[in-house]
Amino acid sequence: MQHIIDRFISYVTIDTESDPNSATTPSTKKQLVLANLLVKELKAIGLTEISIDKNGYVMATLASNVTHDVPTIGFVSHYDTTPDFTGKDVKPQIISNYDGKDILLNAAQNIVLSPKYFSDLLLYKGQTIITTDGTTLLGADDKAGLTEIVTAMEFLVKNPDIKHGKIRVGFTPDEEIGRGAHHFDVEKFGCEWAYTMDGSQIGELEYENFNAAGAKITFKGKSVHPGYAKGKMINSMLLANDFINTLPKGEIPQETKGYEGFYHVTQLSGSIEESHLELIIRDHDAKKFKKRKDFIHSITLKMNAKYAKQFGSDIVITEIKDQYYNMKEKVVPVMHIVDIAEKAMRNLGIKPLIKPIRGGTDGCQLSYKGLPCPNIFAGGHNFHGKYEYVPVESMQKAIDVIVQIVQITASGDYVKKDKIVKIKKKSISKRKKQ
Template sequence: MIDKQKLIARFISYVTIDTESDPNSETTPSSEKQWNLAKKLAKELEGMGMEDVSIDKNAYVMATLPSNVGHEVPTIGFISHFDTTPDYTGANVNPQIIENYDGKDIVLDAKENIVLSPDYFEDLLLYKGQTLITTDGTTLLGADDKAGITEIMEAMKYLLAHPEIKHGKIRVGFTPDEEIGRGAHKFDVEKFGADWAYTMDGSQIGELEYENFNAAGAKVKVKGKIVHPGYAKGKMVNSMLIANEFIAALPQYEIPQETEGYEGFFHLYSISGKVEETHLEYIIRDHDRQKFEDRKALIQEIAATMNKAYGRAVIELELKDQYYNMREKVEPVMHIVAIAEEAMKELGIKPLIKAIRGGTDGSQLSYMGLPCPNIFAGGHNFHGRYEYVPVESMIKATEVIVKIAELTAEKFDR
């Protein structure tokens, strides 16, 4: 039985450490403060009796739980990231614990009237009667992905305390900078040495994912000309207005708030500018590889068409692929998904097998030779003040890790 109070205490000890990553930094980790949690995790792994504990120059943490069976079992891994998104502040996180949630509004910040309401966030009603951990309305929580870290740590502690549960060699890994798309960039797959792994980085209980978006980023520089507005006739070129044209040329409804399931999108997430120069930043997403390539071709075509229309290069476009759909790498080894699915069913959890509308370290790791499906960590409403996690979901995720380890040893006992 997983100790609920100790799990809560561990989780809170992690989320109260600010680990916000920095997309503008060239270092790894991208922010110095990520070292604080990385070092804490390495120390805790050593303290609980894990072997081969290491923390490299880029803050990647790895450790081993040795096999306790005599037969050969594939080495499996469990991975989570310790950075939090730069989309919303992760400084001074002050978690609120809601015992026996009654299904009503939760006031996060009475002064600012910030309310977590089931009228808007309907998933809250799934957890009536459970213990929720929320923000205080001023920060994110950090369950993405400190819930995953907590679950892996608690699972390893449980397996160490219960040697009667048979398992093969297990590797754990904790990474920086996942939230800015670099979590797997310097992950040493060969050193990790697992046959396959699972990222504990999903959302609601039951999620099991082996498909994700193909992803690219686009930086658009729009160039204008500044002259005195009183004498601008035929001379001024307002880059902000040209930027508006560019935005309007993309499909109006192919944006995050209008899409779901396997539907892709263009997402304008940053805009800044003056008359002389405006900068737009987009992410481009689609599960289907051909549709993904078509999206990139469209944004290039729009830039070329506008440049031709203006008779000069008013648009400069920088397009860069970020990651690809892991399905291509996981389908040849679908038994690794089947084991996770079986583990959930044995624990009374209904598997929710669906495509990730996002990315995960697992997508990059799969293309680096480490097939890596994604399993729920339990949180909801990531990347903002309305983030919360049910403690019972975290306990179930911990139990899934233990059960996967047990089932893997059983299935290879021949």
């Protein structure tokens, strides 16, 4: 356990915040500090074919120790942290034998991590929990995943009696700003399938995610002295407000769950003359996803038509860009890769929590690049903020799951065609019932 804690803390104390406004890859040079540390660690634990390319993508190999043919599989995590909350000067706190009560993160600012609000904490009573000090995020998203993959590979190197095929590991920058897989060389990675270790609660296993788009909307106004403004002034900030109020009231992140999609306003700034609104659009269903984007365009058209005579040109300018798509379409045809992960968890006494991702991972983009890539829990909770925490025991279990997956894959049983078909049909029908 201490080895896992030490490795995790060495990662989270390095600031790797990504920057959506940067055009470079990685988006921030400081990410390369951790990337280069990972290269050194992979060499130290005995992996081969270690590389880091000009964009900061790290890859390495654990060679097969069996003589029969085994598919090459991979494990992927990202090393950047979100720009939504500061990741500078992270000071982790270790809570041993958690007693189920409030955890005081920061006495000076009276910041408390309480099971009364975050009830999942009670799942980990008696365990060792790593928290923030209340002033930064923790970075378990996804440095817990990094820790688990590196530690699992180290364990396999030290225990050659555990049979496995060729394993590839990959670490990416800029996942938090939607670019983690943009420059990922799938052909170089050379795997039949892979798993991202980027989920949350222990047991999570996901092969569905949102279809995602981002919208940037500009509102044009007319500034006139307020004493003489009647019939002349157009306040762009009020236009933005009208636009937001036209969105369905209940279709926002805090009012939705499961397969329910949403609109989420992420940024608003402006003046009388010009305002800028940014929002994200999410839905698991492709048809509903298209309808949501069409709805944004319809609001734009109506507002422009309303002010056409007064303004003389469009006052609302909307740009929508797709960001990623639901990986389900690419994973279901090879459903045995999900069943292998599910079996690995059950072998370890972990109840699989199979549910859709209300977000995205590198895996969804990688799946569309030809590398089917379900997502497995990394153990953390409350990502992207000061209440983030991770139980060390969950990281230990994630390491065990990785080891189980490579063993099951190496066993070769799943490659029997009749068994694959049987597993696929059973799993898909089971998922539909759920």
